[in-house]
Amino acid sequence: MALLEARGATKRFGGLIAVNGLDFSMESGSIVSVIGPNGAGKTTFFNCIAGFYRIDEGTITFDGQPIHGLPPDKIAHLGISRTYQNIRLFANMTTMENVLVGLHHHMHAGWIAAVLRTPGTMREERAADEEARRLLRYVGLRGKGDFQAGKLAYGDQRRLEVARALANKPRLLLLDEPTAGMNPAETTDMTALIRRLRDELGLTILLIEHEMRVVMGISERITVLDYGEKIAEGTPAEIRSNARVIEAYLGRGSAAEAAVEAAAAETAAEAADETASAEATTPEPVPVESDVDDDNNGSAKTVA
Amino acid sequence: MTAITASVTVTRHRRWRRVLTMGMTGAVIAIYLALVGIVPTFEARSLISGVLAVGESFVLGTFIVIGYLAARYFDGRPALAVTAGAGAGAITGAALSLLILIGPAVNLRSIFLNASDSLYAVLTLGRGTEFFWIPLLGGAVVGALGGAMRTLPLPIQKSIAAGLLSLVALGLFANLLRTPLLASPFASIGRLLFTSEGLTLFGAAVTLSTSLGAGIGGAIGARQGSRRWGMVTGLALGAVGSLLIGVIAADNAPSGLSRTDAAALGGVLGGLVGIPLGGLLGGGIARWIRALRLDRRYDALPTNARRAVRAIPMIPLLVVVLILPFSFGQIFAQVIVFVAIYILMGLGLNITLGLAGLLDLGFVAFFAVGAYTVSLLTSTSEFGLADFSWWLAVPFAVGVAFLFGAFLGLPILGIRGDYLAIATLGFGEIIRILSVSDLLRPWLGGPQGITGVPKPFTVAPGDPLSGPNQIYYIALVCAGVIAFIAYRLRDSRIGRAWVAIREDEDVAEAIGINLVQTKLLAYALGAAFAGLGGAVFAGLIGATFPTDINLLVSINVAALIIVGGMGSIPGVVVGAIVLIGLPELFREFQEYRYLFYGAALIGLMRFRPEGLFPSRSVERELHVEENVEPAGAPVGAWVAQLEAEREGEIEPDTPYSEPPAKETR
Numbered sequence: 005m006a007l008l009e010a011r012g013a014t015k016r017f018g019g020l021i022a023v024n025g026l027d028f029s030m031e032s033g034s035i036v037s038v039i040g041p042n043g044a045g046k047t048t049f050f051n052c053i054a055g056f057y058r059i060d061e062g063t064i065t066f067d068g069q070p071i072h073g074l075p076p077d078k079i080a081h082l083g084i085s086r087t088y089q090n091i092r093l094f095a096n097m098t099t100m101e102n103v104l105v106g107l108h109h110h111m112h113a114g115w116i117a118a119v120l121r122t123p124g125t126m127r128e129e130r131a132a133d134e135e136a137r138r139l140l141r142y143v144g145l146r147g148k149g150d151f152q153a154g155k156l157a158y159g160d161q162r163r164l165e166v167a168r169a170l171a172n173k174p175r176l177l178l179l180d181e182p183t184a185g186m187n188p189a190e191t192t193d194m195t196a197l198i199r200r201l202r203d204e205l206g207l208t209i210l211l212i213e214h215e216m217r218v219v220m221g222i223s224e225r226i227t228v229l230d231y232g233e234k235i236a237e238g239t240p241a242e243i244r245s246n247a248r249v250i251e252a253y254l255g256r257g258s259a260a261e262a263a264v265e266a267a268a269a270e271t272a273a274e275a276a277d278e279t280a281s282a283e284a285t286t287p288e289p290v291p292v293e294s295d296v297d298d299d300n301n302g303s304a305k306t307v308a
Numbered sequence: 309m310t311a312i313t314a315s316v317t318v319t320r321h322r323r324w325r326r327v328l329t330m331g332m333t334g335a336v337i338a339i340y341l342a343l344v345g346i347v348p349t350f351e352a353r354s355l356i357s358g359v360l361a362v363g364e365s366f367v368l369g370t371f372i373v374i375g376y377l378a379a380r381y382f383d384g385r386p387a388l389a390v391t392a393g394a395g396a397g398a399i400t401g402a403a404l405s406l407l408i409l410i411g412p413a414v415n416l417r418s419i420f421l422n423a424s425d426s427l428y429a430v431l432t433l434g435r436g437t438e439f440f441w442i443p444l445l446g447g448a449v450v451g452a453l454g455g456a457m458r459t460l461p462l463p464i465q466k467s468i469a470a471g472l473l474s475l476v477a478l479g480l481f482a483n484l485l486r487t488p489l490l491a492s493p494f495a496s497i498g499r500l501l502f503t504s505e506g507l508t509l510f511g512a513a514v515t516l517s518t519s520l521g522a523g524i525g526g527a528i529g530a531r532q533g534s535r536r537w538g539m540v541t542g543l544a545l546g547a548v549g550s551l552l553i554g555v556i557a558a559d560n561a562p563s564g565l566s567r568t569d570a571a572a573l574g575g576v577l578g579g580l581v582g583i584p585l586g587g588l589l590g591g592g593i594a595r596w597i598r599a600l601r602l603d604r605r606y607d608a609l610p611t612n613a614r615r616a617v618r619a620i621p622m623i624p625l626l627v628v629v630l631i632l633p634f635s636f637g638q639i640f641a642q643v644i645v646f647v648a649i650y651i652l653m654g655l656g657l658n659i660t661l662g663l664a665g666l667l668d669l670g671f672v673a674f675f676a677v678g679a680y681t682v683s684l685l686t687s688t689s690e691f692g693l694a695d696f697s698w699w700l701a702v703p704f705a706v707g708v709a710f711l712f713g714a715f716l717g718l719p720i721l722g723i724r725g726d727y728l729a730i731a732t733l734g735f736g737e738i739i740r741i742l743s744v745s746d747l748l749r750p751w752l753g754g755p756q757g758i759t760g761v762p763k764p765f766t767v768a769p770g771d772p773l774s775g776p777n778q779i780y781y782i783a784l785v786c787a788g789v790i791a792f793i794a795y796r797l798r799d800s801r802i803g804r805a806w807v808a809i810r811e812d813e814d815v816a817e818a819i820g821i822n823l824v825q826t827k828l829l830a831y832a833l834g835a836a837f838a839g840l841g842g843a844v845f846a847g848l849i850g851a852t853f854p855t856d857i858n859l860l861v862s863i864n865v866a867a868l869i870i871v872g873g874m875g876s877i878p879g880v881v882v883g884a885i886v887l888i889g890l891p892e893l894f895r896e897f898q899e900y901r902y903l904f905y906g907a908a909l910i911g912l913m914r915f916r917p918e919g920l921f922p923s924r925s926v927e928r929e930l931h932v933e934e935n936v937e938p939a940g941a942p943v944g945a946w947v948a949q950l951e952a953e954r955e956g957e958i959e960p961d962t963p964y965s966e967p968p969a970k971e972t973r
Contacts, residue, residue, distance in 0.1 A: 108821050
């Protein structure tokens with residue numbers, strides 16, 4: 005059955021519809037990518053799932069339970085963790101502490117127990133330390149536990165975000181551009197890590213990604229958004245040859261050409277790949293909100 | 309070749325221009341100090357009795373600093389450095405000379421009240437305005453000394469700076485330090501070292517010999533193989549030698565030489581002998597200690613024993629703290645009680661602001677709640693509700709403040725950052741206005757406050773625990789207990805959640821932290837600590853007056869946290885001592901102390917924005933790594949799998965730059 009399901013999910017910002025009547029569902033244990041041009045509403049959709057935004061219409065259910073309208077902490081408790089497009093670590097805490105904060109919900113000591121250091125608290129802290137070290141090892145950050153998180157290398161910061169998300173023991177992991185700004189080697193490592201998360205830990209993974217090699221390499225299904233609407237859905241092979249997707253990425257003219265020429269589908273996908281990776285390497289200035297404004301040139305559908 | 313020469317000339321021109329700028333800066337500072345009245349006002353107060361007054365030392369200090377700073381443009385070229393120092397110092401001094409020339413002629417006094425004859429007298433060393441060139445010459449000489457200081461090795465520079473600063477500190481606090489010395493068996497030495505205001509020349513010699521002992525002893529010790537031990541023994545022998553020979557010289561003063569002069573000469577001699585001896589001895593001690601292999605023995609100790617060893621240096625400090633009110637007098641004890649109360653409030657605000665990042669500018673409200681609760685429950689006046697003892701009332705005060713914190717936290721839960729500061733400012737003002745209002749007058753006494761709060765211990769007037777002394781110990785114990793609680797909280801799950809909220813509220817919530825509970829707990833616990841501060845305060849004063857509840861308290865608490873270092877518990881203590889304790893001790897400097905206070909705050913934020921004692925993150929991984937490494941962890945397998953994947957399907961040609969895990973062990 006579907007682990008995550010959205011029906012008619014709509015999110016408006018004033019007159020701008022960032023996510024428009026989105027129907028989406030993903031199976032437990034799958035890896036699904038959401039792609040689309042800048043401003044397509046991908047991150048907004050993530051924020052709706054994670055509870056940062058409340059959807060205006062429609063439903064989002066997780067494991068059969070409606071989660072739209074729940075606060076982010078409750079959604080986290082249900083087993084949804086996320087990472088961020090622009091890395092959002094607790095920069096002044098150590099690597100280890102970042103992961104320990106991730107374990108917060110799975111620890112129970114209250115403040116009085118913490119002051120008294122009751123045996124239960126100490127046991128819990130030791131177990132948490134052990135678990136945090138295990139997670140750091142798992143993502144490949146062993147030996148960096150006492151580093152200040154904000155001073156880690158870029159790729160390590162991304163890994164730490166994953167470790168922190170894993171600490172919550174999630175069933176669904178939302179990864180927002182996990183390879184943004186990475187060099188090819190780092191990207192390869194991250195791709196391998198994402199696959200391991202599913203294969204070894206049985207996680208269900210939903211990711212937003214611009215790097216087409218990653219998307220095509222690990223996704224089982226891909227959903228394409230444009231102007232807040234789903235314009236295509238299918239396996240990587242299907243998406244690669246979908247005319248509407250090419251159009252969304254390259255504009256109408258190139259789509260027409262692509263339809264004419266036989267080999268065009270392949271070429272355009274390559275081109276899309278290139279434009280997307282160019283975008284990915286230059287981080288957007290206003291990351292979270294940028295999905296819903298600019299570069300739509302007024303063609304965004306507005307409610308009168 | 310000519311091009312090179314030209315470029316050298318250009319850079320040298322630029323350097324001299326910088327020296328000129330530095331001199332002008334010094335000139336502005338010196339003129340400012342003179343005209344604002346600091347120089348003439350403090351001429352009566354001496355640092356080194358009969359030799360150097362506080363007023364002059366401001367001018368001399370400016371010369372030295374300017375000379376030193378100007379010399380840094382010529383590092384590695386001693387002659388030029390000294391010249392640059394002299395030049396910049398001379399420009400600074402020239403400004404003062406000009407002031408002496410022009411001031412009386414144009415009747416500057418009608419604008420600047422302090423441009424008086426007494427100012428000119430100070431600047432010309434009492435010789436009158438025809439000796440206007442004295443500051444110019446003095447500036448050149450002292451500036452050259454400052455420049456020369458720059459050419460010395462860094463450790464020696466540091467020891468000179470430390471010596472000069474200690475001279476100032478000891479001179480200023482001479483009376484405070486002299487009182488307990490005179491009461492002790494070392495009264496005669498105390499009389500040799502200090503006068504009622506300022507050091508004696510002998511005292512200055514001992515001070516300089518001590519600090520230079522550390523610098524020079526360290527330099528000698530470094531050649532012997534251990535700078536640290538050279539510093540320690542150089543400092544010790546410099547101090548002891550100069551003290552000992554000085555005292556002996558004083559007791560055997562030859563005729564024609566006064567006791568104090570003999571002591572001063574002896575002190576200098578003692579330093580000259582003691583320092584090199586100390587440096588040499590340090591090398592020997594270092595070798596001997598290395599032979600003992602103490603460090604290995606220390607490392608071999610169990611954790612608890614190591615902690616005990618590290619606590620040993622704290623014992624003398626503890627003894628000093630315990631006997632402080634008896635040796636330094638009750639005024640001093642009262643100052644420390646103030647500091648302790650601010651430490652309590654600071655530790656409270658450190659939770660809300662330092663850890664959870666919630667800027668609360670109305671923190672005095674909780675202090676007020678604590679103070680009024682104790683007063684209402686204990687007062688023997690008409691406002692007393694129940695004749696509780698102070699001890700019985702304190703838990704109520706803390707509890708009520710806790711509830712108040714949570715209650716006031718509720719409406720401001722969703723407010724962030726700057727807006728939060730303004731909202732909490734409102735709370736502070738509401739509480740302040742309520743406390744003086746006619747509305748609550750029948751219960752809180754209005755402007756007259758509530759008097760008749762009993763002391764915690766009822767003792768006879770002559771008892772050692774009378775007056776502020778008993779509150780001194782109570783306040784210290786309270787501060788200790790609260791600091792302990794604060795430490796435990798910080799290193800707990802709750803403390804991490806607070807810091808996470810400070811760092812990024814949205815992410816913290818998305819991770820599963822309940823913002824409402826966690827923030828309210830921060831507000832409530834912070835308030836409870838402040839409430840305890842209020843309770844102690846009511847016990848100290850024996851009353852609660854609304855005048856003690858004002859915005860300045862809130863601002864002081866916030867400032868001491870920022871000065872100490874956000875989130876740092878020792879920082880709160882340091883901040884309270886620096887911001888609350890020192891200004892109290894400088895009361896004789898009247899309104900000028902706020903000038904220094906402001907200048908110090910600006911300087912601190914400019915050059916040390918992280919605070920005096922920034923918090924350190926706790927190392928958790930490496931400490932335990934070696935003990936709990938589970939054998940055969942699946943790490944190796946993972947690396948192998950990664951390799952396979954990398955070679956298999958995904959981009960076989962990409963360079964394998966950074967392996968994700970460097971597990972080689």
